[in-house]
Amino acid sequence: MEKIEAETKWLKYTILPKILRNGRLVDNYSESKADSFQVGDIDIDVIGHSEAFMITFCYRTTINFEYDGQKFQRKMVVKKTPPMPPEVYESVQFGPLFANEINFYTEILPELRKFAGGKFAAPRYYYSELNPHSAVVILENFAEQGWRVTKERVGLSLQHAMIAASYLGRFHAFTYALKHKSPEKFAQLTSSLKESRYANDDIHPEWALTLRAGLDRAAKAVATYQPQIDEEFVKKFVFLVSNCTQYGRQRIAPREPLATLCHGDYLRNNVAYKYDDKEEPQEIMMFDYQTLRVSSPMIDLAVFLALSIYAEVRDPHFEAIFSEYTLALHNSYRERTKEEVPDFLSRGELLKEYVRFLPYSLSISSSFLLTLVEPMDISMEEMFALQLSDEEIIENTMTRGGEVVDREIAHQFKEMLELSQATGVSIDDGIDVDKLPKL
Numbered sequence: 001m002e003k004i005e006a007e008t009k010w011l012k013y014t015i016l017p018k019i020l021r022n023g024r025l026v027d028n029y030s031e032s033k034a035d036s037f038q039v040g041d042i043d044i045d046v047i048g049h050s051e052a053f054m055i056t057f058c059y060r061t062t063i064n065f066e067y068d069g070q071k072f073q074r075k076m077v078v079k080k081t082p083p084m085p086p087e088v089y090e091s092v093q094f095g096p097l098f099a100n101e102i103n104f105y106t107e108i109l110p111e112l113r114k115f116a117g118g119k120f121a122a123p124r125y126y127y128s129e130l131n132p133h134s135a136v137v138i139l140e141n142f143a144e145q146g147w148r149v150t151k152e153r154v155g156l157s158l159q160h161a162m163i164a165a166s167y168l169g170r171f172h173a174f175t176y177a178l179k180h181k182s183p184e185k186f187a188q189l190t191s192s193l194k195e196s197r198y199a200n201d202d203i204h205p206e207w208a209l210t211l212r213a214g215l216d217r218a219a220k221a222v223a224t225y226q227p228q229i230d231e232e233f234v235k236k237f238v239f240l241v242s243n244c245t246q247y248g249r250q251r252i253a254p255r256e257p258l259a260t261l262c263h264g265d266y267l268r269n270n271v272a273y274k275y276d277d278k279e280e281p282q283e284i285m286m287f288d289y290q291t292l293r294v295s296s297p298m299i300d301l302a303v304f305l306a307l308s309i310y311a312e313v314r315d316p317h318f319e320a321i322f323s324e325y326t327l328a329l330h331n332s333y334r335e336r337t338k339e340e341v342p343d344f345l346s347r348g349e350l351l352k353e354y355v356r357f358l359p360y361s362l363s364i365s366s367s368f369l370l371t372l373v374e375p376m377d378i379s380m381e382e383m384f385a386l387q388l389s390d391e392e393i394i395e396n397t398m399t400r401g402g403e404v405v406d407r408e409i410a411h412q413f414k415e416m417l418e419l420s421q422a423t424g425v426s427i428d429d430g431i432d433v434d435k436l437p438k439l
Helices: 002-019 030-034 086-092 094-115 159-181 183-190 204-225 229-239 244-254 298-307 318-337 346-373 378-386 390-399 402-425
Strands: 038-046 055-068 072-081 125-131 134-140 258-262 273-274 281-286 291-294
Touching: 002 030, 002 038, 002 055, 002 125, 002 134, 030 055, 086 094, 094 125, 094 134, 094 159, 094 183, 159 183, 159 258, 159 273, 159 281, 159 298, 159 318, 183 258, 204 229, 204 346, 204 390, 204 402, 229 244, 229 346, 229 402, 244 346, 298 318, 298 346, 318 346, 346 402
Parallel strands: none
Antiparallel strands: 038 055, 055 072, 072 134, 125 134, 258 291, 273 281
């Protein structure tokens, strides 16, 4: 309750006057009428861990106010960094994360909308701050426009997957077309993006231990549920991704000609759908652009299919899902450029690239899927304040989510092996393994 009162005062006396003055709170703002601004009731609804995994403190707020004799109401979402020691703030890379999101809403989004003729769904931007060890972004509550995140945290339906793949194909076609038609503009828009995950060589010790335990769990799951997979293949994967920073930095590095603007963390937590009267998904929108980067488009598709879709949907329908993505990409690219799709964007080349990113997505699954399947019953502040022993961290990583997680990770191994064999693309293709630390 004390925290809610503090947030209410912060909004009322510090933030809302700033949003008023920047012209984003009302359309007809005039400094001569600033004294007519009066804030009324403010309701705050904290978005909890059971709704979505977040490393930020996030809440919805409904704000009633008067301006120039008229009554208004605005519904917003406030995202802030939780209190934490500076070294934790830096190890999480909150600075680059928030810098990217602020950059997207203030610089990139306006240009994208110009290029798209206004057709690019995104929440309205109100305000942001980027301080040495804290950050804030305030956006419109997109539920007001009929968008909402799925009830399921993972294991989305085939229809959800098809809509997500089609949208992603259109988004990548859009960014490819911008890069092709306006290369200087594309370079300008993307030059300020910061690497938000692999910039630092040092990883927080607890997270490093979680990653190592996740790989141990993956190897054990394969031996139990997919025992036909050669142990040497599993060892090759573990060697490849055991140093997530060195591997990740190489894998996500932009390589021409495939490099384009990517979301970087395209999964259920960062998308919202619109539904019809029968609760069937019709449209999808991305949000949370903190991991925005120039990379391979397969970073987005591989992560979505690994972290949001279970094998029971993904495996038997993979051809249909992948075809939906490529068809949307090709059709949208032709529409925007009035040119034929280049060879490097052919279905065959994209499938090979998808295989290259499967170790990347699987490495994330091995340490993060467990949190989606069985959320921790604590807030982010409480999680940052936890003082767990190494044994407790290992036990949690090896067991959380139970058999559901083990079977899913093992099946992702199976799919990776089969696609690698079918395409003739090794899982370490494009990686300089000599630069990876030896186990």
